[in-house]
Amino acid sequence: MEEQDVPPAVVTSSEPPPAAPTGPPPQVTHRGRVTTPMASSNEDGEDMPELEYFVAAGPRGFPPLTEFLDISGVDMGKKPEESNRVEHHTDLFNTNFLVVRRGQEFQLKITFNRPYNADKDKFAVEFGIGPSPQFSKKTYMPVFPTPERQSAWLGRVVEAAGSVVTMGVTPAPDAIVGRYRLYIAVVTPYGIRRTKRDESCDLYILYNPWVTADAVYLNEEEERAECVLSESGVIYHGSWDDIAERDWNYGQFEYGVLDACLYVMDRAQMPIVNRGDPVKVARIASAMLNSRDDEGVLVGSWSGDYLYGVAPTAWTGSADILLGYYRSKRPMRYAQCWVYAGVFNSFLRCLGIPSRVVTNFFSAHDNDGNLKTDIILDENGRIDRKNTRDSIWNYHCWNECFMTRPDLPAGFGGWQVVDATPQETSDGLYRCGPASVRAIKHGEMCFPFDAAFIFAEVNSDVVFYSRKRDGTMEVVKVKKDHVGRLILTKAPGSYDRRDITDLYKFPE
Secondary structure: OOOOOOOOOOOOOOOOOOOOOOOOOOOOOOOOOOOOOOOOOOOOOOOOOOEEEOOOOEOOEOOOOOOOOOEEEEEOOOOOOOHHHHHOOOOOOOOOOEEEEOOOOEEEEEEEOOOOOOOOOEEEEEEEOOOOOOHHHOOEEEEOOOOOOOOOOEEEEEEEEOOEEEEEEEOOOOOOOEEEEEEEEEEOOOEEEEOOOOHHHOEEEEOOOOOOOOOOOOOOHHHHHHHHHOOEEEEEEEEOOEEEEEEEEOOOOOOOHHHHHHHHHHHOOOOHHHOOOHHHHHHHHHHHOEOOOOOOOEEEOOOOOOOOOOOHHHOOEOHHHHHHHHHHOOOEEEEOHHHHHHHHHHHHHHHOOOEEEEEEEEEEEOOOOOOEEEEEEOOOOOEOOOOOOOEEEEEEEEEEEEEOOOOOOOOOOEEEEEEOOOOOEEOOEEOEEEEEHHHHHOOOOOOOOOHHHHHHHHHOEEEEEEEOOOOOEEEEEEEOOOOOOEEEEEOOOOOOEEEOHHHHOOOO
16 A cells, blocks of 8 residues: 655644733843853942851850951041042042052051051951952952962051051052942951941042053153043034134043943943953943943934033033933933043043044045945036935044053054944944054054044045936046045143144055
8 A cells, every 4th residue: 555645734723822022122141151140330239248257156156256356447548638649640539539540559547456466467458349249350359468478459568556557559450440348357267357348448449541551551741641630621623724622621530420430331231340441441431422222421413403402512511411421310412523522531531541532624424334435426416415325524523542452463552542423333332442543544444443434534535426317326536635634632731733643644
């Protein structure tokens, strides 16, 4: 008997299909498998236990630790006129907390309940940042007073006078930047006794352009004074042959601005462990300072209708914008390129990354990534705005920040372009940079991040096409010296203009 193909049975159901899911779609992450949530908030934190016993409780409970060394108080040396603030160039910060820079020693005065005996007494200064601090992630760092036992953060006893010990602490030059909690821990044979969490002992650690081992080290004092410490500046606008100046108050040392800058990184859910890398911080900030896709700091508008916010021309400084965003947790309205650049400059300088605002006159926007500015003309010689996608602005403002680039070949560190104005997406978000200025000049388009787009902004050829009725196009003119006609920034130590066009391009 021959075998026959039997069609599969079709099972029908009278029940309706399940309803489509409601509510917002689940958040997609790219973290991979992790056992605990990734720490991404500097404001969150867990208090460390006051007592940690090494031994199990006996019939009468844990043994008392009263006979061992105890801590009476900690003097942070946080007043603006004290050496910690002056020597770390943080005396201008309007804050009630200690602010220091990494890679450089600061000193604490610890008062014990009796004279300190270096041979018998053991203690450590502990620093923690973010939730669940861990030594392996450098979010928990103990600092020891003896040279025989040291961590990545160096410690030493500067002076011991009776019950007062002056302790020197040197954070690692690649330490995480942010707000730390401080504890003093005394080690006994039975366990560790710590000070209770005291918010007044919190401290901020920033980047340090004065220390050679820091990734943001800048070796010119005049440049450091301008690009880190100067609170005011000039942003250029207008046209290359009729330049206008706009005063801007960066206000990076004003009360609350430092917390607002740290909140920007928290809002971006930037992992705490990445905040010691200036390349990653600058890239995250270039996305977070606009609101196109992440509820960032500023809403851009070029419509001329500013009824529901502040006109871009009305802003004169960054502090109101950053503080307004920090308090309201909502984007501020409205901005254009110079506002984005001014606020970005404040963010970078506040954290200790040298930065300056740059204006590019006749700045191209290469929409299709072909490194040319394509202008299509109709049969009458007028610009065909329907089919022309590329554009040229009279001027455009962005930022440069100074840092090493270990991800690039040697020689491409130094000034890096970052731009918060939302123009094109980069890795899925509206952001741009950091891109090496030297790479842009030498045409190294493949170097991260976004070097090709910035190259086109300053050095693309303007190609005019004549479009026929049948859709064919013919090149009628090429202008090689129009884009990037003049690139300016403020000169350090004065209000003069500084022409930096030669840093971006060779002579035409």
